[in-house]
Amino acid sequence: MNDPNMRRALLFHLGVVLLLFVLQFVLPAYHHTNFARIMVLACYAIGYNILVGYTGLMSLGHAMFFAAGLYGAGLTIHYFGLPAPVGFMLGILAGTGLAIAVGLVALRTSGVSFMIVTMMIAQACYLATLYFGSVTRGDEGIVLRPEARRGIFFSLPFDLSNPAIRFNLALILFAVCIFGALALVRSEFGRVLVAVRENEERTRLLGYDTNRYKLLALAASGAMAGAAGAMYVLLFSYFGSTFASIEYSILPLLWVLLGGAGTVVGPFVGTLLMFYIAEFSSEYTSAYKLVVGVVLVLLVLFFPKGIAGSLRERYAPWLP
Amino acid sequence: MAAVTLLTTQGLSRQFGGLNAVSNVDFTLQAGEIRAIIGPNGAGKTTLVSMICGRIAPTAGRIAFEGQDVTGLRDWQRVSRGIAYTFQITSIFQNLSCYDNVALAAQRQRHRHADLPHRVMDSLDRVGLASRSSAIAGTLSYGHQRLLEVAIGLALQPKLLILDEPTQGLAEDEIVGFCALVREIAANATVLLIEHNMQVVMELAHRITVMNNGSILAEGAPAEIRADCRVQAAYLGT
Amino acid sequence: MSFGPKLFLALMEGTVSAFVLALTALGLSIVFGVMRVVNVAHGEFFMLGAVLAWAFSSLIPDMPAAGFALALAGSPIIVGAIAVSADRLVLRRLNYGPEATIVATIGLLYIIQQIVLMTYGPDARPVQPPINFRIVFPWFGYSGYKLVVVAASAVLLAATWFVMMCTRLGLVMRATQFDRETAQAFGIPVDRVYSLTFALGAALACIAGVLIVPIQQAHYLMGLDPLLLSFIVVIVGGLGSLRGTVVAAFVIGISEGVISVFFSATLAKIIATLFVALVLIFRPAGLFGGKRS
Numbered sequence: 136m137n138d139p140n141m142r143r144a145l146l147f148h149l150g151v152v153l154l155l156f157v158l159q160f161v162l163p164a165y166h167h168t169n170f171a172r173i174m175v176l177a178c179y180a181i182g183y184n185i186l187v188g189y190t191g192l193m194s195l196g197h198a199m200f201f202a203a204g205l206y207g208a209g210l211t212i213h214y215f216g217l218p219a220p221v222g223f224m225l226g227i228l229a230g231t232g233l234a235i236a237v238g239l240v241a242l243r244t245s246g247v248s249f250m251i252v253t254m255m256i257a258q259a260c261y262l263a264t265l266y267f268g269s270v271t272r273g274d275e276g277i278v279l280r281p282e283a284r285r286g287i288f289f290s291l292p293f294d295l296s297n298p299a300i301r302f303n304l305a306l307i308l309f310a311v312c313i314f315g316a317l318a319l320v321r322s323e324f325g326r327v328l329v330a331v332r333e334n335e336e337r338t339r340l341l342g343y344d345t346n347r348y349k350l351l352a353l354a355a356s357g358a359m360a361g362a363a364g365a366m367y368v369l370l371f372s373y374f375g376s377t378f379a380s381i382e383y384s385i386l387p388l389l390w391v392l393l394g395g396a397g398t399v400v401g402p403f404v405g406t407l408l409m410f411y412i413a414e415f416s417s418e419y420t421s422a423y424k425l426v427v428g429v430v431l432v433l434l435v436l437f438f439p440k441g442i443a444g445s446l447r448e449r450y451a452p453w454l455p
Numbered sequence: 456m457a458a459v460t461l462l463t464t465q466g467l468s469r470q471f472g473g474l475n476a477v478s479n480v481d482f483t484l485q486a487g488e489i490r491a492i493i494g495p496n497g498a499g500k501t502t503l504v505s506m507i508c509g510r511i512a513p514t515a516g517r518i519a520f521e522g523q524d525v526t527g528l529r530d531w532q533r534v535s536r537g538i539a540y541t542f543q544i545t546s547i548f549q550n551l552s553c554y555d556n557v558a559l560a561a562q563r564q565r566h567r568h569a570d571l572p573h574r575v576m577d578s579l580d581r582v583g584l585a586s587r588s589s590a591i592a593g594t595l596s597y598g599h600q601r602l603l604e605v606a607i608g609l610a611l612q613p614k615l616l617i618l619d620e621p622t623q624g625l626a627e628d629e630i631v632g633f634c635a636l637v638r639e640i641a642a643n644a645t646v647l648l649i650e651h652n653m654q655v656v657m658e659l660a661h662r663i664t665v666m667n668n669g670s671i672l673a674e675g676a677p678a679e680i681r682a683d684c685r686v687q688a689a690y691l692g693t
Numbered sequence: 694m695s696f697g698p699k700l701f702l703a704l705m706e707g708t709v710s711a712f713v714l715a716l717t718a719l720g721l722s723i724v725f726g727v728m729r730v731v732n733v734a735h736g737e738f739f740m741l742g743a744v745l746a747w748a749f750s751s752l753i754p755d756m757p758a759a760g761f762a763l764a765l766a767g768s769p770i771i772v773g774a775i776a777v778s779a780d781r782l783v784l785r786r787l788n789y790g791p792e793a794t795i796v797a798t799i800g801l802l803y804i805i806q807q808i809v810l811m812t813y814g815p816d817a818r819p820v821q822p823p824i825n826f827r828i829v830f831p832w833f834g835y836s837g838y839k840l841v842v843v844a845a846s847a848v849l850l851a852a853t854w855f856v857m858m859c860t861r862l863g864l865v866m867r868a869t870q871f872d873r874e875t876a877q878a879f880g881i882p883v884d885r886v887y888s889l890t891f892a893l894g895a896a897l898a899c900i901a902g903v904l905i906v907p908i909q910q911a912h913y914l915m916g917l918d919p920l921l922l923s924f925i926v927v928i929v930g931g932l933g934s935l936r937g938t939v940v941a942a943f944v945i946g947i948s949e950g951v952i953s954v955f956f957s958a959t960l961a962k963i964i965a966t967l968f969v970a971l972v973l974i975f976r977p978a979g980l981f982g983g984k985r986s
Contacts, residue, residue, distance in 0.1 A: 193792050240974055247731055247791045248973050251924065255970040258921065262963045323562045330559050333548045340508065341611065342534030342563045385799055392796070422811045428803025435796045436786055 140453040141321065144399075147454070148317055151400060152310045159302045167298055173403075173410050174305040175366050176386075178312040180394070180402030182359025183387035188396030189320060190352040191332025195250045195384050196257025199237070200357040202264070202379035203229040204364025206271065209374040213277055214270075218286050219295060223365045230361015231354055238353040242346060254381065261379040276375020284372060301370045308366050309403075312359055316399045319355065320455050328352055360387075389427060392434045395443030399455050404442050459486040460522075461615060461645050462507065467516035469502050476502040478669040479516070484615070489637065489646045491656045494666035495690050500649045501543055503666070504617050507647075508540040509533040521614070534563075537614030541604040541621065543649070549593035553584055553603055556592050560610035578610040582636060598625045602633075609640065616640060617647045622655055634659055657681070665690065698832035699954065707950025709839045709908070712846035713901050715942035717919050718926040719853060720897030722938040725927065727870040727890045730784065730794045734801040736920025738776065738895040741805065742768050742902025743911040744813050747820050757821035764903050769896040775805075776895035780888045789887075802916075809913045822907035842904045849900060850939065857935065866890055870933070898923075921962075922949070925969040931978055 155174065162170060179201050186192050207229030208222040217225070241252045265273045284295035293300055319325050330338040331345050339345050368374045377383070386409075387402075394405025412430070417423040438445060447454040462484040469477040477499040484490055492500045505511040507518060509530035517526045520536055528536070548556050554575055561574045579585045582602040587595065592603060601621060608616050618637075622630050630652070637646055637659055650656045656663060656677070663680045665672040667689045673680060680686055721735045745768040750760030779801055787793040826837035857863035869876040869886050877883050901919070909915065922945065930941030945965065952961035 193795075195795075241970070243974050244977065247795070248977060250792070250795060251731070251928065252970045252973050255924075255966045255973075259963050259966040259970070262959050262966065266957070266959045266963060326555065326559060326562070329551070330548060333550055334546060336510075337542075337546045337548065338559070339529075339531045340510070340534065340540055341560050341607070342531050344529075344531050388796065388799075420811060421815075422807035424803050425807035425811070428800040428807065431800030431803070432783060432797050435793050435800070436783060439793070 143453050144317065144321075144455050148313055148400065151403070152306070152313065155306055155309070156303075159299070159306075164298070167302060169410065169414075171298075171302045171305040171370060172367075173407050174309040175363050175370065176390075176410075177403040177406040178308055178366070179360050179363035180387045180390040180406050181312045181316050181399070182356045182363065184391045184396060184399075184402045185316060185319065185328075185359070186352055186356040187388070187391055188398070188401070189325065189332065190328045190349060192245070192349060192352070193250050193388070194253040194353075194356075195381075195388070196237075196253030196255070196260075197356070197360055197387055198379050198381065198383035199257040199260040200230045200234050200360035201364040201367075201383060202260065203233045203357075204361030204366075205368050205374045205378050206264070206364075207361065208365035209277060209279065209368040210270070212283050212368075213279055216283070219284060219293075219369050220286075220288055223362075223369060226365025226368070227358055227362045230364060231358040233361075234354050234357020235350065237357075238350045242349050242353065254384065257379070257384055258381060261376060261381070264376045264379050271376065274376045276373055276377075279368065279372040284369065295369055296372075305366065305370060308362060312362070313399060313403070315359075317455060320399060324348070324351070389431055389434075391441070392439075393430065393441055395441030395445070395447070398441075398443040398447060401441055401443035408442070460484070461486040461520070463519045464503075464507070465517045465519075467503070467506060467513050467518065469499075469506060469511060470514045475669050477506070477513075480669075480671055482664065482671065484645060484647060486614075486645050487641065488661045489641045489648065489659050490662050490664060491648045491650055491660035492664045492666060493650060493653075493656055493690065494672070497668075498666040499669040500666050501619060504540065504619060504647065504649060508538050508617055510540070534611060534613075538617070539608045539611040539613035539615070540617045541608045541619060543619035543623075545597070545600045545604060547592045547600055547603050547607065549591075551592060552589050553579060553592055553595070553606075554588040556603060557606050557610045560607045564610075564612055574610065578606045581609060581639070582606045583632065598629045601625060602629075605633075605636065613644055615645045615647060617649075619649045620651060621648070622650065622652050630655060698830075700951070701830075702833060702835075703951045703954035704947065705835065705839075706954065707947035709842055710950050711943045711946025712843050712850075713905050714919070714922055714926060714946040715850060715939050716846050716901040716904075717898045718923040718930075718938050718942050719850065719935065720894035720901075721923045722927045722930070722933075722935055723853075723857075723866075723897070724891055724894035726933040726935065727866050728789060728887050729791065730789050730891075731791070731798070732891075732894065733795055733798040733920070734779075734805060735798075735894070735898055735923060736916030736918075737802050737805040738772050738898040738916075739902040739919045740809065740911075740913065740916035741772050741775070742899035743820075743906040743909070743915060744809055744902075744913070745771060745899075746903040746906045747813075747818050747911040750820050758823040761820075761823035761903075761907075765900065768903050769899050772899035773892035773896045776892045777888045780891040784891070785884065785887070806913060806916070813911075813913060815913065817910040817912035819910045820906045836908070838907055842908070845904055846901070849897070853897065854935075862889075921966070922946075925965050928969050929972050 158170065159167060183197050186194055204226035208226035211217045211225050212219060212222040237256055241249060241256065244252050264271045281296065286293060295301060327338065327343055327348050331348055335345055390405035390409055391402050392405065393409055394403065395401025412426055413423050416426045434441065440448060443454065460483060464480055464482040467477060467480045480503060494500055502511065506513045509528060513526070517524060519525065520538065525533060525536060557575045557578050558571060561578065562571055576585055576588065579588050582605050584599060584602055584606060592600065595603065601624065605621065622633055625633060634655060640646060648659065660677055662675065663677055664674045665680060665686050672689060673683050673686050717739055721732065724730055724732050746761065746764035749764035749767060750757060753760040753763065783797050784794055787797060822838040824838055824841060827834045828837050857866065865881055865886055869881060869883055873883055926941045926945050927938055929945065930937030949961050949965060
């Protein structure tokens with residue numbers, strides 16, 4: 136029953152990745168960089184979706200995991216001169232570690248309380264980046280030196296400011312996250328996450344330690360967010376307090392809602408669309424966040440399933 | 456047939472604020488029997504079995520399963536020991552397919568993984584829902600949803616299956632099928648049944664426990680219980 | 694300034710902000726208590742009060758007192774109307790589902806904030822206080838208007854308490870909070886009560902904004918800090934407990950004021966946000982308990 140669906144799902148997602156691969160040869164320079172950025176941010180959104188869309192735990196503080204990756208990589212590369220790949224791994228570790236630490240305390244709550252607790256802890260992290268401004272340079276931020284973004288990786292020289300390398304690294308991370316999410320969602324573990332979302336008490340009475348599953352989901356989500364943050368600083372060289380602010384916790388929520396929570400490809404669709412909607416509207420007004428607000432309200436009122444979610448309902452029930 | 460004690464409770468009590476829902480209950484269950492718990496509404500039946508399966512913590516008393524104290528175990532841990540509970544108010548996964556509902560229960564059993572579809576379909580088949588395996592559970596009729604609950608319980612391969620008012624809302628013919636199913640289940644597991652339908656109780660139960668006001672009023676074979684005047688006064692009527 | 698007078702100054706500053714915080718947080722608390730809804734846009738109503746006060750006072754540029762009085766009367770009406778529309782158009786359609794309303798009110802926050810940005814602009818603008826006098830202490834001079842703020846807030850808090858506890862309207866609101874379905878069965882128009890409650894909560898925040906604007910300045914981003922602090926106060930005080938909210942407002946307002954004067958404001962905020970997270974995790978009923986279903 137599942138096999139032909141699984142094959143279709145694999146082919147579909149492979150198609151998306153291949154399409155993106157081909158696009159790099161066709162896109163003009165400006166959009167080339169945009170797409171690299173979008174793919175990295177989409178990984179953040181995919182990670183967020185594991186928690187919100189599949190496990191049903193809405194966090195309003197995910198920016199702290201993204202920022203952990205960002206600062207974990209950025210600070211170690213900038214101050215200790217670590218090579219980029221090492222910084223990247225440290226960023227992922229930071230994101231995962233913070234997610235587990237937060238989960239151990241915050242997962243005692245659920246629903247609205249969980250939203251507020253995650254928001255508060257994230258806000259404290261944001262304020263911490265300001266408080267320790269002598270190290271982090273707060274709002275102003277730090278730009279990585281060009282030498283830090285060059286190096287040798289397994290005897291291959293690389294320069295992260297090279298657009299082709301940038302795009303393909305982003306694509307590789309994106310592909311890993313997309314197929315990782317696909318594998319997770321289709322596994323027995325993923326089925327339990329959905330069960331926790333649907334009816335937690337029942338899931339416990341089937342013998343599952345739901346707290347452990349929620350913690351693992353949060354850890355996976357934090358790992359992806361941290362990876363996205365670490366990759367972001369490697370590719371775009373700038374990091375500052377803004378990335379830890381509440382705005383960066385609301386953005387993945389917006390992307391996931393728009394693209395379709397509970398679908399693997401939805402977060403990417405949402406990130407892509409929202410990026411260009413914001414670009415488009417900021418040409419007309421400095422208040423482009425107005426569009427963000429309106430879209431959020433319309434989505435939650437009329438399209439709670441998002442784009443991919445609605446399409447799946449109508450045409451493609453096999454889409455994971 | 457040697458009687459093996461499966462479950463005992465000692466002095467089990469549960470208070471809610473000022474209300475004694477269950478007071479000082481000593482309850483024993485033998486392996487392989489079909490035991491029915493009956494009693495008026497508010498007698499404490501669901502509270503008692505909820506404490507046994509771990510949904511609610513007792514305010515006093517101990518529970519032993521297969522000779523081991525399980526009072527401190529959480530609900531999900533007791534499932535591993537072999538206690539399964541089907542809800543009084545249907546609590547299936549409404550938005551998932553019947554297959555997925557049962558698979559969630561079956562995949563916990565660490566047998567061969569390739570076996571999963573076979574075991575799922577087997578459970579569905581035993582309750583007669585095999586043809587509806589891909590249907591979304593919420594679209595099933597109420598009676599079929601109750602049967603799905605039983606299928607989920609079966610897939611857990613429990614030693615003790617607790618059924619909380621399983622025939623409520625079922626049609627006559629569905630009840631007949633259900634009784635046959637329970638007898639089949641009892642060949643491999645112990646069944647603890649909360650029921651209001653006295654015909655089902657009299658037909659199925661080896662022994663009946665009568666509860667009233669949080670305590671056990673009487674216990675015995677169906678014929679004894681039917682003749683017991685205290686039970687008649689409290690519950691059955693003459 | 695030596696320690697003693699500095700502490701005195703910090704306490705006075707803390708008291709002023711505590712009163713204003715109490716008003717703002719009370720609005721949030723009433724909305725949560727009656728409707729079980731977390732309104733993330735609550736801070737924007739506060740900001741609107743300040744911005745509208747500036748607008749009203751610039752209508753009558755020579756008489757700050759008259760402009761201010763106009764603002765006190767007119768702003769709550771305008772903000773209340775906005776709140777009622779938001780309730781009717783959006784929140785009611787979502788059936789007040791907890792997570793959906795949070796998302797929707799986040800959207801509302803952006804909408805209100807950005808509209809103000811487009812019309813009022815990104816600058817911070819001052820508003821003249823209606824009364825201008827200084828109280829001279831041996832160590833420093835203190836703005837007399839701040840004491841007026843304290844007095845006005847105290848009056849409003851008392852008035853709100855009176856409405857909630859001693860009037861039929863308050864009884865109806867508390868009945869709906871207690872048991873929505875029974876209230877409906879008794880013929881209480883729950884939908885209208887909700888709209889009114891939402892408007893009341895918004896109006897309280899709005900008035901707090903009007904009162905504070907002669908002390909701060911009106912800026913389109915000024916709603917975020919009061920929002921965060923109100924959250925902290927409502928949760929620490931116990932969701933659904935009005936008394937807890939007011940008490941917590943004073944505890945937090947005064948201690949925040951004192952910490953900000955002696956240490957850094959950022960550190961004070963870090964402590965406060967972590968504190969509220971801990972309270973939610975370990976004492977979900979708040980430090981003072983409260984009726985939570």
